[in-house]
Amino acid sequence: MASLEINSLVKKFSETTAINDISIRILDGEMVGIIGKSGAGKSTLMRLINRLIEPTSGSIAYNGIEITSLKGKNLKQWRSKCAMIFQQFNLIDRLDVLTNVLSGTLGINFKLLKLLKIYSKKEKIEALTYLNNLDLSDKALQRVGTLSGGQQQRVAIARAMMQNPSILLADEPISSLDPKNSKVVMDDIKKINKQDGIMVICNLHSLEIAKEYCDRLIGLSDGKIVFDGHPSSLTKELAEQLYDLENE
Amino acid sequence: MNDSLLKRHITIYSEQLRSRRLWNIFIILIFAVSFFMSSSIIDFNLSQIIDGFPRLSDYIVKILPNLDINLILENSKTEGSIQYWYFNFKKYAALLYETFNMAVLATLMGFIFALILSFLSAKNITPNIYSYHLVKRILEFLRGVPEIIFAILFVWALGVGPLAGIIAITIHTTGALGKLFSEVHENADLKTCEAIRSHGGNWVSEMRYGIIPKVLPNIISYALLRFEINIRASTVIGFVGAGGIGQELYLVINFNYYEEVSAIILLIILTVITIDISSGRIRQKIIGEMGV
Amino acid sequence: MSEKDIISLCPKAFYPLWKRSPIVFTGYILVIFYFLFCLYYFDFSLGKILSGLSNMKPILVAMFTWNDFFNWNFNSIFTGLAQTLGMAFLGTFLATLVCIPISFVASRQIFKFGLIRFLIKRFLDFIRGVDILIWAIIYVRAFGLGPFAGLLSIFTVDVGTLGKLFSEATDNADARQIEGMQSTGASKISVIRYGLIPQIFPIFISQSLYFFESNTRSAVILGVVGAGGIGLQLTERMKAQYWDQTLFIIILILIMVAIIDTASRIIRKNIIDE
Ligand SMILES: Nc1ncnc2c1ncn2[C@@H]1O[C@H](COP(=O)(O)OP(=O)(O)O)[C@@H](O)[C@H]1O
Numbered sequence: 001m002a003s004l005e006i007n008s009l010v011k012k013f014s015e016t017t018a019i020n021d022i023s024i025r026i027l028d029g030e031m032v033g034i035i036g037k038s039g040a041g042k043s044t045l046m047r048l049i050n051r052l053i054e055p056t057s058g059s060i061a062y063n064g065i066e067i068t069s070l071k072g073k074n075l076k077q078w079r080s081k082c083a084m085i086f087q088q089f090n091l092i093d094r095l096d097v098l099t100n101v102l103s104g105t106l107g108i109n110f111k112l113l114k115l116l117k118i119y120s121k122k123e124k125i126e127a128l129t130y131l132n133n134l135d136l137s138d139k140a141l142q143r144v145g146t147l148s149g150g151q152q153q154r155v156a157i158a159r160a161m162m163q164n165p166s167i168l169l170a171d172e173p174i175s176s177l178d179p180k181n182s183k184v185v186m187d188d189i190k191k192i193n194k195q196d197g198i199m200v201i202c203n204l205h206s207l208e209i210a211k212e213y214c215d216r217l218i219g220l221s222d223g224k225i226v227f228d229g230h231p232s233s234l235t236k237e238l239a240e241q242l243y244d245l246e247n248e
Numbered sequence: 249m250n251d252s253l254l255k256r257h258i259t260i261y262s263e264q265l266r267s268r269r270l271w272n273i274f275i276i277l278i279f280a281v282s283f284f285m286s287s288s289i290i291d292f293n294l295s296q297i298i299d300g301f302p303r304l305s306d307y308i309v310k311i312l313p314n315l316d317i318n319l320i321l322e323n324s325k326t327e328g329s330i331q332y333w334y335f336n337f338k339k340y341a342a343l344l345y346e347t348f349n350m351a352v353l354a355t356l357m358g359f360i361f362a363l364i365l366s367f368l369s370a371k372n373i374t375p376n377i378y379s380y381h382l383v384k385r386i387l388e389f390l391r392g393v394p395e396i397i398f399a400i401l402f403v404w405a406l407g408v409g410p411l412a413g414i415i416a417i418t419i420h421t422t423g424a425l426g427k428l429f430s431e432v433h434e435n436a437d438l439k440t441c442e443a444i445r446s447h448g449g450n451w452v453s454e455m456r457y458g459i460i461p462k463v464l465p466n467i468i469s470y471a472l473l474r475f476e477i478n479i480r481a482s483t484v485i486g487f488v489g490a491g492g493i494g495q496e497l498y499l500v501i502n503f504n505y506y507e508e509v510s511a512i513i514l515l516i517i518l519t520v521i522t523i524d525i526s527s528g529r530i531r532q533k534i535i536g537e538m539g540v
Numbered sequence: 541m542s543e544k545d546i547i548s549l550c551p552k553a554f555y556p557l558w559k560r561s562p563i564v565f566t567g568y569i570l571v572i573f574y575f576l577f578c579l580y581y582f583d584f585s586l587g588k589i590l591s592g593l594s595n596m597k598p599i600l601v602a603m604f605t606w607n608d609f610f611n612w613n614f615n616s617i618f619t620g621l622a623q624t625l626g627m628a629f630l631g632t633f634l635a636t637l638v639c640i641p642i643s644f645v646a647s648r649q650i651f652k653f654g655l656i657r658f659l660i661k662r663f664l665d666f667i668r669g670v671d672i673l674i675w676a677i678i679y680v681r682a683f684g685l686g687p688f689a690g691l692l693s694i695f696t697v698d699v700g701t702l703g704k705l706f707s708e709a710t711d712n713a714d715a716r717q718i719e720g721m722q723s724t725g726a727s728k729i730s731v732i733r734y735g736l737i738p739q740i741f742p743i744f745i746s747q748s749l750y751f752f753e754s755n756t757r758s759a760v761i762l763g764v765v766g767a768g769g770i771g772l773q774l775t776e777r778m779k780a781q782y783w784d785q786t787l788f789i790i791i792l793i794l795i796m797v798a799i800i801d802t803a804s805r806i807i808r809k810n811i812i813d814e
């Protein structure tokens with residue numbers, strides 16, 4: 001079975017060690033929640049996996065292929081394979097929803113015409129289908145900047161799906177959303193995990209949501225793993241330690 | 249999703265895209281037409297560039313100093329030294345000083361006139377609507393005519409020398425700052441003014457205590473910005489005989505004292521950049537922490 | 541309570557002005573003294589100026605006496621206006637084209653070589669340090685009299701300013717949109733096209749329009765040193781003391797500038813709202 005293997009991963013910034021010797025193995029089809037207080041290194045871990053930033057040392061491998069040494073085209077391919085969604089959505093505000101979703105194909109299938117925003121009919125249908133699954137097809141031509149946060153996050157999910165990913169990285173996908181929208185977005189992510197069997201790694205700042213949606217939780221503290229297991233085995237003390245300031 | 253709905257969405261999307269693309273083509277056409285019209289009216293063509301650039305580089309090579317690294321620190325009699333290049337440094341320094349003072353004086357006088365006029369030409373606080381329109385038109389005229397045109401006129405009237413330049417820059421500054429100041433006033437909120445009026449304060453006290461404290465940081469920062477612009481203006485207003493280092497620069501360019509050209513231009517650049525930087529610092533400070 | 545007791549409640553309120561905020565106070569004093577000093581330095585006397593200005597009276601009278609209006613050379617005047625507009629348009633347009641790639645270099649996320657960025661910025665500073673009229677005489681020396689020299693000076697100065705403004709715009713662009721595109725595995729050119737350009741293009745266009753507007757003003761004065769356009773017509777007539785035509789041309793310039801201002805303001809507004 002395909003898996004993502006992280007070994008002795010370290011990431012140092014000039015002053016802080018954001019990721020301090022982490023090793024994890026995640027299997028295809030798992031839905032993993034990463035929890036920990038802010039500054040614990042959750043976002044850094046995601047960025048390392050997507051290779052938006054370079055590790056200081058250690059290895060990340062997918063299906064036995066070393067990710068950290070990929071360059072050029074292979075690196076781009078890897079990034080499109082592990083789609084990422086962000087706390088602040090990171091969409092192109094001034095462009096319409098459909099074009100934003102279509103831009104997810106730029107990594108796997110680049111054509112010069114796409115620089116003029118010309119996409120094939122097949123891709124447009126695919127994009128609209130994803131939007132429709134996320135209940136957004138009526139917003140297809142609206143500018144992204146005019147949508148609500150929840151809608152924008154679902155556009156981001158649609159863009160991620162366009163990448164035809166094997167892994168979905170979600171960096172605090174619901175922390176800028178209200179409870180109702182949070183639920184919609186988390187349900188959508190869960191659906192992607194269950195129906196398409198895509199591995200999901202999700203940073204969450206809410207323990208309740210993490211327990212509700214994930215099969216497995218990884219607790220980070222100061223760049224180290226302090227918990228790894230089924231949500232039910234997370235003790236109350238540990239949970240409090242993981243979240244101390246956050247939940248007061 | 250049913251197929252017909254999907255198709256309809258795609259049709260709408262394509263249509264929207266097509267109309268946007270048509271619009272873009274239209275704009276590009278307008279640009280192309282303007283481009284060719286402009287090129288023909290000013291005889292802009294490639295051959296001109298190709299012919300001209302050797303001459304430009306010749307000229308630049310000529311005006312650059314002949315510095316010799318071994319002699320660079322020698323005295324002003326030795327060709328190749330910095331002192332030889334800047335043999336006229338004392339004169340330049342005096343002229344730069346004059347230029348600086350021209351800008352200071354013109355900015356300050358323009359500032360005073362502009363401040364007075366701006367109270368009349370701000371819609372929300374003007375004491376009377378006729379003065380509003382009149383002053384507004386006057387300010388428009390003052391800033392519409394470039395200072396160097398005024399300078400030519402005043403050189404006629406007052407003779408060659410810095411006075412003509414100072415007055416020309418003052419006039420233009422009055423127009424430019426007057427407009428900005430009245431916009432600042434128009435954005436100020438009038439609650440304080442009303443309060444002062446309710447205490448029985450007159451128009452002048454309304455301006456002094458209701459408006460000035462609010463607008464002063466903005467106004468001073470605009471004035472400093474204008475000072476930076478005026479420094480540049482006063483370096484060139486001498487081209488028409490209105491004083492400052494520009495007069496000397498014009499002379500050395502026309503008499504082909506090649507190395508002096510670069511010597512003066514370098515000094516001007518250094519002055520301008522130094523003043524831009526210091527004035528920028530002051531502006532940032534002022535915006536932060538000024539209460540009057 | 542005695543007066544002293546009351547004062548001791550808030551002694552600062554009774555400080556003299558210079559002690560309350562010494563920095564501001566010294567600032568004012570310095571400015572006032574320097575102002576007075578400058579008046580002295582330039583021997584600035586009202587009488588001198590007034591008597592000088594009285595020399596202007598015949599000029600003013602001549603300005604408003606349009607006797608042989610129908611014999612004026614309108615052809616040269618309107619060609620001059622058209623040249624001025626053409627110079628401003630081409631100069632701004634070409635500078636915009638050059639500054640777009642320059643600004644990509646300024647974006648830290650897209651272009652990694654700090655040294656090149658630093659050198660380009662200092663070069664732009666240098667260009668901006670030289671006034672447009674100085675560029676104009678240099679170009680007139682190299683390329684001869686005429687609007688081509690004017691076009692080049694506008695172009696040069698605009699590269700300096702637009703280059704700086706564009707760079708600031710890209711540098712301030714929302715990094716998240718760029719990161720979002722990078723995370724999809726898109727190539728550099730796609731990242732620029734989708735992550736950066738939609739953010740910065742409206743700003744660029746609006747700034748270029750604004751500069752076209754202010755360049756029409758600059759283009760007017762370039763004629764003073766022989767770089768063509770309406771300024772050349774104007775200075776020639778001033779030298780020949782045709783004051784009536786001088787005023788006419790000034791009025792035309794004001795009208796032209798006002799039209800361009802309004803048009804460009806309307807277009808800019810629409811671009812930003814769009
Ligand atoms: N680009 C960066 N430069 C320097 N330090 C960083 C950078 N990104 C993150 N850090 C530091 O790394 C640590 C982990 O940050 P992050 O991964 O964002 O935490 P989390 O997402 O868990 O809140 C923090 O101490 C943060 O200050």
Ligand SMILES: [Mg+2]
Nearest residue numbers: 042043044172
């Ligand atoms: Mg984070």
